[in-house]
Amino acid sequence: xxxxxxxxxxxSNNKRGVLYIGVTNNLMRRVQEHKQGLVEGFTKKYNLHxxxxxxxxxxxYAAISREKQLKTWHRNWKTNLIEEKNPEWKDLYLELDPExxxx
Numbered sequence: 001x002x003x004x005x006x007x008x009x010x011x012s013n014n015k016r017g018v019l020y021i022g023v024t025n026n027l028m029r030r031v032q033e034h035k036q037g038l039v040e041g042f043t044k045k046y047n048l049h050x051x052x053x054x055x056x057x058x059x060x061y062a063a064i065s066r067e068k069q070l071k072t073w074h075r076n077w078k079t080n081l082i083e084e085k086n087p088e089w090k091d092l093y094l095e096l097d098p099e100x101x102x103x
Contacts, residue, residue, distance in 0.1 A: 005027075049091075
């Protein structure tokens with residue numbers, strides 16, 4: 001059975017920099033696209049190459065709902081969320097499991 005995974009993720013360039021929130025069914029591929037500048041728009045304009053946060057949704061609807069929710073949050077809430085899992089704001093892309101590429 002080919003089970004799809006859906007992820008909400010946050011890209012940034014540094015702790016005080018711009019944040020981008022997105023959703024995907026293939027986290028490794030999508031982050032690579034951001035890193036290589038293949039995604040036109042916000043992340044390319046602001047040079048956002050670091051995956052600083054991600055979480056898996058139960059399904060596509062849940063992931064998209066969570067993305068919309070996070071986009072309404074105050075910046076302070078978003079940075080607290082990131083720092084709970086990633087206090088050093090490391091690029092989590094280097095630690096991704098191949099499971100995150102299913103889809």
